[in-house]
Amino acid sequence: MKFAKIVGLGKYLPPKILTNFDLEKMVDTSDEWITTRTGIKTRRIVEKGVGTSRLGYEASRLALKRAGLRPSQLDLIIVATITPDTQFPSTASYLQSYLKARRASCFDISAACAGYVYGLTSAWQMISGGLYKNALVVGAETLSSITDWSDRSTCVLFGDGAGAAVLTAGRKKSFLSSYLGGDGSQADLLILPGGGSHIPLSGEVIKKRLHYIKMRGNELFRIAVRVMVKAAQTALKRASLRTKDVSLLIPHQANERIINAVGKRLKISPDRIYKNISRYGNMSSASSAVALCEAWEEGKIKKDDIVALDVFGGGLVWGSCVIRWI
Ligand code: UT7
Numbered sequence: 001m002k003f004a005k006i007v008g009l010g011k012y013l014p015p016k017i018l019t020n021f022d023l024e025k026m027v028d029t030s031d032e033w034i035t036t037r038t039g040i041k042t043r044r045i046v047e048k049g050v051g052t053s054r055l056g057y058e059a060s061r062l063a064l065k066r067a068g069l070r071p072s073q074l075d076l077i078i079v080a081t082i083t084p085d086t087q088f089p090s091t092a093s094y095l096q097s098y099l100k101a102r103r104a105s106c107f108d109i110s111a112a113c114a115g116y117v118y119g120l121t122s123a124w125q126m127i128s129g130g131l132y133k134n135a136l137v138v139g140a141e142t143l144s145s146i147t148d149w150s151d152r153s154t155c156v157l158f159g160d161g162a163g164a165a166v167l168t169a170g171r172k173k174s175f176l177s178s179y180l181g182g183d184g185s186q187a188d189l190l191i192l193p194g195g196g197s198h199i200p201l202s203g204e205v206i207k208k209r210l211h212y213i214k215m216r217g218n219e220l221f222r223i224a225v226r227v228m229v230k231a232a233q234t235a236l237k238r239a240s241l242r243t244k245d246v247s248l249l250i251p252h253q254a255n256e257r258i259i260n261a262v263g264k265r266l267k268i269s270p271d272r273i274y275k276n277i278s279r280y281g282n283m284s285s286a287s288s289a290v291a292l293c294e295a296w297e298e299g300k301i302k303k304d305d306i307v308a309l310d311v312f313g314g315g316l317v318w319g320s321c322v323i324r325w326i
Contacts, residue, residue, distance in 0.1 A: 008067025012058035039256025043159030043281035055162035080115025113313025115285030139289030148212035163289025177238035190314035235320035247305035
């Protein structure tokens with residue numbers, strides 16, 4: 001049983017919808033600007049007091065149900081998030097408690113928008129290494145809690161949500177390859193500067209609004225296209241595949257123009273690229289998690305298809321994972 005495969009997918013999006021027209025009333029922006037520059041029309045926002053673990057819990061319950069597995073059968077829970085319920089304990093610990101998955105080891109991964117691919121890769125390797133049999137990987141975010149709702153350059157972009165995958169040990173190869181990359185020297189391009197050990201939370205931090213996301217979007221745009229292309233190419237090469245073999249590309253949903261540029265450079269036709277950015281905006285680690293789940297729900301992933309996840313985010317970090325759907 002040295003291979004791992006995905007046996008259940010789930011998602012959860014909070015019911016409250018924030019439209020571009022709602023944002024027009026909050027900051028100096030327009031539906032036209034947001035739509036043409038990003039492709040986003042609406043995003044979901046949690047009610048006050050709802051933490052990331054609750055979103056992860058709903059997505060996980062659905063994934064476990066579809067997998068036909070009880071929480072007590074889980075050996076491992078990984079939550080990829082940059083909006084943990086608390087700095088510690090981990091969001092995975094809360095999730096373990098809500099699920100009553102008492103046997104499961106649990107930890108969080110902080111790899112921003114690339115977190116779900118980092119998480120899937122970790123779980124796959126731990127299962128194929130023989131350490132665990134059943135794992136739950138969750139990408140969950142409440143980005144609304146770290147968004148500066150007075151900053152039009154960022155507040156129109158983000159949303160809340162969660163996606164989950166249950167992985168189990170198997171005899172057939174499903175995860176074909178993975179490539180994870182990073183460049184910490186460019187950390188400042190996308191950062192939440194205040195509230196950590198370097199600049200602890202204080203009145204001054206709050207006054208300067210350093211407890212919110214800061215992003216140099218324009219610079220990130222160019223890097224995102226370049227490294228997402230490189231990530232997908234590298235992962236495919238490691239699997240001895242070419243872009244023409246990809247049945248469905250599931251890219252991180254940060255900007256529709258980034259997705260289109262990546263697809264064009266990889267020569268993957270639009271009908272083989274999954275997008276849900278118009279509905280949910282950028283949900284960081286939850287974006288690719290929800291996109292994979294929705295693509296499967298919509299019947300866009302069939303047996304023996306080659307699915308390539310391709311992600312990029314703050315760190316900077318990026319990655320791609322190639323899966324044969326079995
Ligand atoms: O998820 C992790 C990684 N994230 C990314 O990769 C994000 C990558 N970056 C992007 O998606 C895009 O750069 C943005 C969507 C963030 C911005 O789009 P852009 O086309 O790069 O716009 P810009 O930042 O160059 O700004 C163009 C103009 C500026 O005005 P001036 O200086 O030309 O007069 C901005 O002030 O648009 C203005 N602007 C806005 N106008 C209306 C910025 N935000 C808004 C807004 N509404 N919400």
